[in-house]
Amino acid sequence: MTVPHPPANPIASFSAELRSLAADRTIGDLAGRTGLLTETVKLLLAGEQLFSWEVTSVFLDACDATPHQWRPRWERLAREKGRRVWSRKYDPVGAFPDPDSARSIDEFVDLMQKLRVHAGELTYQTLEDRAKVEHRRLPHTTVNAVMKKRTRPQPDLVEAFVEACGLPLPERRRWRMKWMELVAQGQGDHTATINGAQAQQTVPESPSPPIPIVSSSAPLAESASTADSAPDMPPPAPKRLIRRVVLGVSGAFLLLAGIGVGRLTAAEVVETPILGGPPYSLIQDQPLSLPYKLPMSRDWHLDLRLTLGHTPEGGLQNCTYYGQMLVRIERPGASPLEYKSLLGHRNLTLPRIPIGRTDSMRIVVTFKVVGRPTPALDGPCQLTLDLNGSTVRAGE
Numbered sequence: 486m487t488v489p490h491p492p493a494n495p496i497a498s499f500s501a502e503l504r505s506l507a508a509d510r511t512i513g514d515l516a517g518r519t520g521l522l523t524e525t526v527k528l529l530l531a532g533e534q535l536f537s538w539e540v541t542s543v544f545l546d547a548c549d550a551t552p553h554q555w556r557p558r559w560e561r562l563a564r565e566k567g568r569r570v571w572s573r574k575y576d577p578v579g580a581f582p583d584p585d586s587a588r589s590i591d592e593f594v595d596l597m598q599k600l601r602v603h604a605g606e607l608t609y610q611t612l613e614d615r616a617k618v619e620h621r622r623l624p625h626t627t628v629n630a631v632m633k634k635r636t637r638p639q640p641d642l643v644e645a646f647v648e649a650c651g652l653p654l655p656e657r658r659r660w661r662m663k664w665m666e667l668v669a670q671g672q673g674d675h676t677a678t679i680n681g682a683q684a685q686q687t688v689p690e691s692p693s694p695p696i697p698i699v700s701s702s703a704p705l706a707e708s709a710s711t712a713d714s715a716p717d718m719p720p721p722a723p724k725r726l727i728r729r730v731v732l733g734v735s736g737a738f739l740l741l742a743g744i745g746v747g748r749l750t751a752a753e754v755v756e757t758p759i760l761g762g763p764p765y766s767l768i769q770d771q772p773l774s775l776p777y778k779l780p781m782s783r784d785w786h787l788d789l790r791l792t793l794g795h796t797p798e799g800g801l802q803n804c805t806y807y808g809q810m811l812v813r814i815e816r817p818g819a820s821p822l823e824y825k826s827l828l829g830h831r832n833l834t835l836p837r838i839p840i841g842r843t844d845s846m847r848i849v850v851t852f853k854v855v856g857r858p859t860p861a862l863d864g865p866c867q868l869t870l871d872l873n874g875s876t877v878r879a880g881e
Contacts, residue, residue: 494532495562495565496532496533496534496535496562496566497532497533499532499535499558499559499562500529500530500531500532501532503529503530503541503544503545503548504530504532506545506548506550507530507544507547507548510547510548512526512527515544515547515548517580518547518580519540519543519544519547519580519581520543520579520580520581520582520583521540521543521544521581521656522655522656522659524655525540525653525655525656526544528653528655529541529544535559535562535563535566535568536653537651537652537653538556538559538560538563538570538571538576538577538651539577539603539604539605539650539651539652540651540652540653541555541559542555542556542576542577542578543577543578543579543580543581546577546578546579547580552576552577552578553576556576569618571607571611571615572611573604573605573606573607574605574606575605575606576605577603577604577605577651579603581600581603581652581656582596582599582600582603583596584596584659584660584663584664585659585663587663587667589667590637590667590668591634593663593664593667594631594632594634597631597632597643597646597647598632600646600647600650600652601632601646601650603650604650604651607649607650608625609625609626609628609629609632610625611649612625612628612646612649612650613625613628613649615648615649616645616646616648616649619645619648619649621641621645621648621649622642622645623642623645623646623649627642628646631646637668638664640661640664640665640829643660643661643664644657644660644661647660647661658806661806661829662805662806662829662831665829665830665831665832666831669792669831669832764794764869764870764871765869765870765871765872766867766868766869766870767793767850767852767867767868767869767870768852768865768866768867768868769804769808769852769853769854769865769866769867769868770851770852770853770865771851771865772849772850772851773849773850773851773870774847774848774849775847775848775849775850775872776845776846776847777845777846777847777848778844778845779843779844779845779846779877780844781844782842782843782844783842783844783879784840784841784842784879785840785841785842785843785877785878785879786837786838786839786840786877786878786879787814787835787837787838787840787846787875787876787877787878788835788836788837788838788874788875788876788877788878789812789833789834789835789838789848789872789875790832790833790834790835790872790873790874790875791810791812791826791832791833791834791850791870791871791872791875792831792832792870792871792872792873793805793810793831793832793852793868793869793870793871794831794868794869794870794871795866795867795868795869804852804854804866804868805829805830805831806829807828807829807854807855808828808829808852808853808854808855808866809825809826809827809828809829809830809852809853809855810825810826810833810850810851810852811823811824811825811850811851811852811853812824812825812826812833812835812848812849812850813848813849813850813851814838814840814846814847814848814849815846815847815848815849816840816841816843816845816846816847817843817845818843819841819843822838828855837878840877850870852866852868854866
């Protein structure tokens with residue numbers, strides 16, 4: 486008796502033919518010709534899912550095939566999967582724009598516009614409709630304002646835009662992370678977007694100049710550098726002039742006194758550095774404990790800035806997209822203070838944390854992966870942690 490064979494998976498068969506077209510090309514070559522990550526190319530060739538026509542068309546072009554000859558078959562497979570087939574002016578060919586080439590926020594927005602045109606000159610309304618199918622919100626009016634640089638999008642809108650242009654998860658992560666990196670680099674001198682409206686960022690008034698934190702892993706001789714890097718404050722109003730002068734003089738005296746104390750105790754803490762310097766190694770699920778000795782016992786406020794890094798960049802995108810930083814600040818005789826970063830953010834800024842009266846503290850940072858990436862990460866994330874820009878200030 487002959488046992489009937491189950492019907493072949495049509496998507497697997499389609500992917501097998503794509504692999505045959507790329508038989509004489511390496512993954513790296515295909516990534517370069519398409520502008521896609523090697524991770525995306527591997528997923529496309531694996532045959533487990535039907536990628537968008539935008540990605541498929543660009544891949545076919547990279548293999549010197551003719552996209553419009555393959556499009557009817559792709560559309561049939563898409564409809565069988567219950568997916569809507571969208572109209573466009575032309576089939577995408579050539580490499581997708583590279584978000585990592587952007588050196589500024591304006592250049593990034595220009596690349597978003599190039600991506601929209603590259604995907605078939607999709608209209609803003611089409612982008613909104615495609616986002617709705619994926620249960621995302623991408624108002625065409627907001628997209629228009631972003632493209633005209635009248636407002637800046639939130640990271641979720643950037644990701645929704647890239648998805649509406651047909652790019653899969655690894656590429657969406659790449660665009661989102663690059664946007665967040667550019668915004669972080671411009672902190673302090675740009676307008677932030679809040680619910681579609683712009684609000685000028687402001688720097689809270691500080692009661693006294695910053696006193697550098699000292700830690701136990703680098704020379705103490707650099708103890709004045711953090712104070713020199715403090716942002717200049719605008720001229721005080723006439724009514725507050727006397728108060729500001731008094732505070733300025735007292736703050737300067739405190740700064741000198743703090744540095745002096747630090748140098749006098751150098752014999753006890755020979756390896757105590759200023760907070761900052763080279764990045765620390767931060768391994769997933771392994772707490773990084775950083776003890777700090779302050780110049781004197783008094784009330785302090787901590788301005789903490791944490792930035793994750795990784796080599797290569799692709800590893801940083803994969804890890805931070807699914808992870809977050811957990812921060813614990815320990816003080817002698819007091820309950821610990823705990824904070825965490827937003828999921829997918831590589832930067833964490835915590836201004837004016839009330840440390841209380843103490844002459845020492847410990848900062849413990851742990852990196853956790855909350856979701857499981859696809860494909861799974863090879864082993865634990867091995868990152869770097871940069872604390873440059875962190876300072877402690879005398880409390881009021």
